[in-house]
Amino acid sequence: MPVTIKDVAKVAGVSPSTVSRVISNHPRISPKTAAKVKRIMIEMGYHPNMVAKSLVSKKSNTLGVILPRPAEELFLNLFFSEFIRGIVTQATRQGYDLLMSSGTTESEEMEAITRFVKGRRVDGVILLSSKKNDPTVKFLREQNFPFILIGRSDEHADVLSVDNDNVQAAYDVTKYLISLGHERIGFVSGPPQLVVSQDRLEGYKKALKESNLPMKSHWIVEGEFLQESGYRAMSMIMNLADRPTALIITDDLVAYGVVRGITELGYQVPDDISLFSFNNISISELTTPPLSSVDIGIYQMGYTASQALLRNIQEDQHDQRRIVIPHRLIIRQSCAKMNSQERS
Amino acid sequence: MPVTIKDVAKVAGVSPSTVSRVISNHPRISPKTAAKVKRIMIEMGYHPNMVAKSLVSKKSNTLGVILPRPAEELFLNLFFSEFIRGIVTQATRQGYDLLMSSGTTESEEMEAITRFVKGRRVDGVILLSSKKNDPTVKFLREQNFPFILIGRSDEHADVLSVDNDNVQAAYDVTKYLISLGHERIGFVSGPPQLVVSQDRLEGYKKALKESNLPMKSHWIVEGEFLQESGYRAMSMIMNLADRPTALIITDDLVAYGVVRGITELGYQVPDDISLFSFNNISISELTTPPLSSVDIGIYQMGYTASQALLRNIQEDQHDQRRIVIPHRLIIRQSCAKMNSQERS
DNA sequence: CTGAAAGCGCTTACAG
DNA sequence: CTGAAAGCGCTTACAG
Known part of the structure; x- marks a missing residue:
């Protein structure tokens, strides 16, 4: 049985609310209780249940990526390593994890995205494909969900994206x-x-x-x-x-x-x-x-994609620019x- | 505002419990209500909130991987693409997603694993490193948490692992x-x-x-x-x-x-x-x-790792074998x- | 076959 | 500065 906020509260002789406030560094908490609760948390090996936290805060601190399906596998495979590393590095630095799935067909791909978005598992999505008429782009726009496109979209020119010139x-x-x-x-x-x-x-x-x-x-x-x-x-x-x-x-x-x-x-x-x-x-x-x-700066593209998407999520001001990564x-x-x- | 089980229940004129049962294909539900509720779910564009579901079911349907830190980056980088693809392919096939994070230092690595495990964000962990004296292996054993090791561990011989001979x-x-x-x-x-x-x-x-x-x-x-x-x-x-x-x-x-x-x-x-x-x-x-x-069958190693870990999670009988991927x-x-x- | 109730582990107004 | 209460969106005994 993992230890919960309630357990800590009981031992510390305070209410769960207080423990919660200590965790989130709420300003109006006495240094004394804070210290005590913190000590007890460590003693008891407490760690917050991120799922519960996520349910109430409506934030997952997670970015989603869908792997390209077989057709384009080869092309993207070569970049994949560097690219993902760029994404993860920047995401981790800002306290975000990366959730990945893959789709074999277009409908599976849509299913995965839906699960991520409507299932509230991610706060933003990175789209690796830049196909014409991409239904995932359409879906994310309809949902008004934060996302970034790698590459260029002709139909959706006003979408946040990173690309080369x-x-x-x-x-x-x-x-x-x-x-x-x-x-x-x-x-x-x-x-x-x-x-x-x-x-x-x-x-x-x-x-x-x-x-x-x-x-x-x-x-x-x-x-x-x-x-x-x-x-x-x-x-x-x-x-x-x-x-x-x-x-x-x-x-x-x-x-x-x-x-x-x-x-x-x-x-x-x-x-x-x-x-x-x-x-x-x-x-x-x-x-x-x-x-x-x-x-073409593959790592930088991944890195920048994370960064720009996170800014969009955090500032909640959906800027729709196209970011161009310089080539050499x-x-x-x-x-x-x-x-x-x-x-x- | 996303539509919830409650919203569907209201429109369908049933209780939330019933809607929940329809979703999970509970046997004792009349085909008539089932059909009706399903229709309304589609009409309303309902999709379950996986976070809420995860909170009560205590399952995340997610596997966790920590990226190797810089020291070994290069070695693993070459495999990385193929390996992850193997993992994701098999995980997806079984309805699991992959959660990734990276740690620059050993303590960051432990932090990420802790967040995954104690934060209840994953059901199992795939460990990419096979260092001596790995604290993450120790931690996962103590927690009695399902995990699989890529490579061999001398100190922990009785751990589930995939490796070559x-x-x-x-x-x-x-x-x-x-x-x-x-x-x-x-x-x-x-x-x-x-x-x-x-x-x-x-x-x-x-x-x-x-x-x-x-x-x-x-x-x-x-x-x-x-x-x-x-x-x-x-x-x-x-x-x-x-x-x-x-x-x-x-x-x-x-x-x-x-x-x-x-x-x-x-x-x-x-x-x-x-x-x-x-x-x-x-x-x-x-x-x-x-x-x-x-x-050495890199893709197959990833694929097999997912498969074996998932079996352990699902059957809940922690077998501790060492799986050897054949070489050619x-x-x-x-x-x-x-x-x-x-x-x- | 179905509903009311309790609960998963957290957060956050509201009140004091 | 702190607590009691309500609620996030789901599931699942319990009762009928």
């Missing part, structure tokens, strides 16, 4: 390759329905247009966030008569497949083709040669300078 | 290398205070002794679970007059550093030296050449066969 990031990468003298630049993209894919492609196109460089549709390959995707793309790309001298790749793991494909076809990076990828997960510095990659181009050895005779 | 795994790897003709086999180990390091080293020694092969202490290097560790070890190892022809490495990431070191020194894998590592995380198939590695040697291209003239 993926258009700008891809633009920056493209411009960098152009500055090295590349004129034929290809793009190995991710699933076209994802906002992140669309944004990066847009930045790439913008940079090419601005520099008056050609943009051929057969230089753009769409795939999954899988090594295989990159690998397979190469047999096509490398056999092109007008093949690109540089490739932008939407993810490090995909880039790894690209490197493998290129190597197997007997070509060299960066001598035959330059590569620049995204996400800067640990793999990117482990390839031969080490890959240049865009660091990490230059390694996968890009070569072009000199003019090679350009033909 | 690391002695056997290292033994198997060593025997495999011996079968290829290697006679000088080195070991790049992890932090010596970790049980996993000790176990693997033991299996390695056992196999060598059994085959009457030499075991020199300068063939054994202890380090961290970091790429740098492996990298640094190589300048020493490769300059040995009697340098090993094969190396067992405690982790894929460390092995990556080893490959880098070997390559920079102008040697080749597996021609100059064979490598076999542990954990089989995604990196291992991405190196050049692809690394042979021991698959994944043979790739990093080990060469030795022929006799090379052996000298």
